[in-house]
Amino acid sequence: MRRTSSCPRPVTITSRPVNHRPWFMGLLLFGLLLRPILASVPPAADGQSLIGPAPDWVTPTPCVTPAAPQPNPTGQDFLLLDQQVRLATGEAYTHQVYQIVSDSGRQNGGQISISFDPSYQELFLHHLRLVRGTEVLERLDPAKIQLIQQERDLDRQLYNGQRTALVILEDVRIGDCIDLAFTLRGRNPVFEGKFVDATFLEWAVPVRDLRYRMLTAPDRKIATKVVGTAKLTPQLREREGEQDVLWRRSDLPIIEGEERVPGAHTVFSFLDVSEFSSWQEVVRWAEPLYQLPATPDPQVAELTGKIRTKTASPEAQALAALDFVQQEIRYLGIQMGPGSHRPSEPGEVLRRRFGDCKDKSRLLVALLRGLGLEAAPALVHSYAREGLHSRLTTPYAFDHVIVSLDLGGHRYLLDPTLSYQRGEGLALRHLDRYGPYLRIAPADNYRLENPSPAAGDILDTEITSVFHVTDLGKPATLAIKTTYAGRAAENMRAYFANRTLDQISREYLNYFTPYYPGIRQTKPVEHRDSPVDNRYFVTEEYAVEQLFRAEAGDLLRAELQPTSMWDHTRMPNLAQRRLPLALSHPTRARERLTIHLPEEWKIDPQKDRVTDAAFELSHEVSQPDVRTVQLDYTWESKAHEVAPARMSEFARNTESARRNLGYQLTWNQNPAVAQPAGFHPNWSQIGLALGTVLAGLYASWRLVRKRNPTPAEPPPLSTESGPVDPYSYKARAAQETAGLGGWLLLVGFGLFIRPVWQIIALYEGRTGYFDAAVWERLTSPSSDAYNRYYGLLAPLELIVFLLLFIYSLLLLVLFFRRSYLFPRTIQIFFILQIAATLFTIANVRILNFEAVGYEHYQTLFQCCVAAAIWIPYFQVSRRVKLTFTR
Numbered sequence: 001m002r003r004t005s006s007c008p009r010p011v012t013i014t015s016r017p018v019n020h021r022p023w024f025m026g027l028l029l030f031g032l033l034l035r036p037i038l039a040s041v042p043p044a045a046d047g048q049s050l051i052g053p054a055p056d057w058v059t060p061t062p063c064v065t066p067a068a069p070q071p072n073p074t075g076q077d078f079l080l081l082d083q084q085v086r087l088a089t090g091e092a093y094t095h096q097v098y099q100i101v102s103d104s105g106r107q108n109g110g111q112i113s114i115s116f117d118p119s120y121q122e123l124f125l126h127h128l129r130l131v132r133g134t135e136v137l138e139r140l141d142p143a144k145i146q147l148i149q150q151e152r153d154l155d156r157q158l159y160n161g162q163r164t165a166l167v168i169l170e171d172v173r174i175g176d177c178i179d180l181a182f183t184l185r186g187r188n189p190v191f192e193g194k195f196v197d198a199t200f201l202e203w204a205v206p207v208r209d210l211r212y213r214m215l216t217a218p219d220r221k222i223a224t225k226v227v228g229t230a231k232l233t234p235q236l237r238e239r240e241g242e243q244d245v246l247w248r249r250s251d252l253p254i255i256e257g258e259e260r261v262p263g264a265h266t267v268f269s270f271l272d273v274s275e276f277s278s279w280q281e282v283v284r285w286a287e288p289l290y291q292l293p294a295t296p297d298p299q300v301a302e303l304t305g306k307i308r309t310k311t312a313s314p315e316a317q318a319l320a321a322l323d324f325v326q327q328e329i330r331y332l333g334i335q336m337g338p339g340s341h342r343p344s345e346p347g348e349v350l351r352r353r354f355g356d357c358k359d360k361s362r363l364l365v366a367l368l369r370g371l372g373l374e375a376a377p378a379l380v381h382s383y384a385r386e387g388l389h390s391r392l393t394t395p396y397a398f399d400h401v402i403v404s405l406d407l408g409g410h411r412y413l414l415d416p417t418l419s420y421q422r423g424e425g426l427a428l429r430h431l432d433r434y435g436p437y438l439r440i441a442p443a444d445n446y447r448l449e450n451p452s453p454a455a456g457d458i459l460d461t462e463i464t465s466v467f468h469v470t471d472l473g474k475p476a477t478l479a480i481k482t483t484y485a486g487r488a489a490e491n492m493r494a495y496f497a498n499r500t501l502d503q504i505s506r507e508y509l510n511y512f513t514p515y516y517p518g519i520r521q522t523k524p525v526e527h528r529d530s531p532v533d534n535r536y537f538v539t540e541e542y543a544v545e546q547l548f549r550a551e552a553g554d555l556l557r558a559e560l561q562p563t564s565m566w567d568h569t570r571m572p573n574l575a576q577r578r579l580p581l582a583l584s585h586p587t588r589a590r591e592r593l594t595i596h597l598p599e600e601w602k603i604d605p606q607k608d609r610v611t612d613a614a615f616e617l618s619h620e621v622s623q624p625d626v627r628t629v630q631l632d633y634t635w636e637s638k639a640h641e642v643a644p645a646r647m648s649e650f651a652r653n654t655e656s657a658r659r660n661l662g663y664q665l666t667w668n669q670n671p672a673v674a675q676p677a678g679f680h681p682n683w684s685q686i687g688l689a690l691g692t693v694l695a696g697l698y699a700s701w702r703l704v705r706k707r708n709p710t711p712a713e714p715p716p717l718s719t720e721s722g723p724v725d726p727y728s729y730k731a732r733a734a735q736e737t738a739g740l741g742g743w744l745l746l747v748g749f750g751l752f753i754r755p756v757w758q759i760i761a762l763y764e765g766r767t768g769y770f771d772a773a774v775w776e777r778l779t780s781p782s783s784d785a786y787n788r789y790y791g792l793l794a795p796l797e798l799i800v801f802l803l804l805f806i807y808s809l810l811l812l813v814l815f816f817r818r819s820y821l822f823p824r825t826i827q828i829f830f831i832l833q834i835a836a837t838l839f840t841i842a843n844v845r846i847l848n849f850e851a852v853g854y855e856h857y858q859t860l861f862q863c864c865v866a867a868a869i870w871i872p873y874f875q876v877s878r879r880v881k882l883t884f885t886r
Helices: 025-031 103-108 279-290 298-310 314-328 346-352 357-370 385-390 487-497 501-512 563-569 644-659 683-705 729-737 744-764 766-770 772-779 790-816 822-847 854-876 878-883
Strands: 076-086 091-100 111-116 122-132 135-138 146-148 163-168 177-185 196-200 207-216 223-227 235-239 242-252 270-274 374-380 400-407 410-414 459-468 476-486 519-530 535-544 555-560 587-596 606-611 615-625 628-637 663-668
Touching: 076 103, 091 103, 111 122, 111 177, 122 163, 279 357, 279 374, 298 314, 298 346, 298 357, 314 357, 314 400, 346 357, 357 374, 357 400, 459 487, 476 487, 487 519, 487 535, 501 519, 501 535, 555 587, 563 587, 563 615, 563 628, 563 644, 606 644, 615 644, 628 663, 683 766, 683 790, 744 766, 744 790, 744 878, 766 772, 766 790, 772 790, 790 822, 822 854, 854 878
Parallel strands: 076 207, 459 587
Antiparallel strands: 076 091, 091 177, 111 163, 122 135, 122 177, 146 163, 196 270, 207 242, 223 270, 235 242, 374 400, 400 410, 459 476, 476 535, 519 535, 555 663, 587 628, 606 615, 615 628
């Protein structure tokens, strides 16, 4: 139902009270409340009767052609957009001037079409000129004005009965200016004389001069509000007893739209105008439109009686009424004249068996009230959600009607247009997808209300994919079972109802082909509906010709892809994004991939989770048995949108989530190279480790054995007047300072913990250093995981790691021996720690196993802080000088 607009589009000018609306404004007049069929439409006027002079209250606006036109994708440079409205006469004057600056502009701007509703509007064309340099060519020829009835919303099952005045311009050239002025007289009587309007203040094309002028009686209270980021102040003056208000902007900045912008966010600022002073006025205006007849229609009463007879509980009766309107009344809107907002009579809707949202809602309210239930219409917007709070109190704030039902202490919001919704329980039918709503019923406090959470609005999907591989060189079978619940089940019912099974099978196959080349269907797609709990089940079966594909050398590689997770993590370009990003929320998706293999397969279990303020992705790799590998993924949304200020963080987390997707299995077909499952010693690395340990232990032993031939005496206590008596208070205090106490206790605790940490880290990374199969995969050029730096950097990393481990053991021995070497060696150790951390960060970057993250820089920061604290301490501490003397 959403429309977008990025250009003033002089070639398609709508005659509704709002000209050139923001994208959501175009929807308001045909989706808000619904319209009855008009018995007749006034005959179209001929071309001559459409031409007339501008009203005398109009203030002419001069237009200046700029020296240099501003190119843009539409090829139209708007020099003037002037709108003037007079409330007393119900007239709206429009004056547009635009210059053709490219061939696309000549194509788009070479015809004029002005739409209007003949049931309440008259169109008067004042002039249509083509300006070429100093030459002005009149193009307003009555004989060339064509009146057509062009239904623009047939694809949405909406008929508005509008007429279009069409003029095809001849001999349009690049550089020409098109100057058009016309007036529409008459306003929709459904608003009962109250004025509502809205107009763009920003565009996606150049606009040199934009004006909106309103003439109104001083005693009429018209509220205005700029929605969006545009800044402007109205100019007020009196004109012949009327209040004359002008909003004007010059040289408007071009606003660029982006993909997936939330409906609640205003991309193009607009001026909101309303004579409704409160939501209470809006409700009182709408109540007569939805008021039910004093005497129920016989057919409606008969249907109500049948529902009461067949069902017992009030909830079951409400569900039966909702099912009838959703499934038996097809969606079709006749929205001419007052029918833009006035719903048809319930009996008429029931007899003709079609209606739009307001018709179906009024009928459902009639059925529910006939059953003795408390129901009322509710106005919502189909996608703006919280954006309603930024609007004035106006009927234009809404584009859809649903039903509010109070039953059993709960309020349920029901949408009678959802023909594919199911569920035996009002909790499964209740909606919160539309956000705030306005209930059309008497209330103590008239306001926009927020719905309670709705379980049926969750896009809930659970996928189970099972691969069976009997031989790595033969096709694998793939069986997929998917369970859809909530809103996802509605979508799948609509999908299967509007396609043939052959179409669906082809679309499913095309979806999987990029992930598994050579895949083919072995059985048609099967589907089953479970309307009781609003679930939908789909089963697929495939054969994957080459799940394990040959790589360079003798390697076979299979890639397992969680396809639904890729769908959730694919985002538009976020690098330069300025606008919020809309997310599908609430969404919950679970996907499990299981592969049964013909051989024993050794894997390392993994578990990870990526958390963002907008989503959470969990990932686990497990092995139920030695021949089975299982991947589990869960995606859950947390918000409707991502703010621009958080886009960088969101992009990083999304990229981190994508790195967790997919899993590779490799197999070497060469018997001389292939290894059975399990741990296979890498003797070269083991020898290197043993050599490093022995060399480090030997050097430490030599250092520990080293003795100072003349142990240093502790510095004597002295004062300015001479030595201190060894039996004095100061001497006894100095003796108490010596020994492994004070801050040295914290040092000793750290020396105990450090070797334990390093042993744990060495054990966790054992396969990368000491497993021959892993080593070959990372160092063999024929491997899919080959890294040309690994053979050099991994041994260096192992040597550094083991030397630091031995160094930490040496420090522990020197500490408890109170060796005079300890203060110097631990200071060197702090410096070596910083160097080793920098080496690790560089190593991670070069090997590309993972991105350098916050934890790496946190470790570097901690090492620098430790060095900055403890090196000065060991330099100046008297306790250190008195303790380490041996």
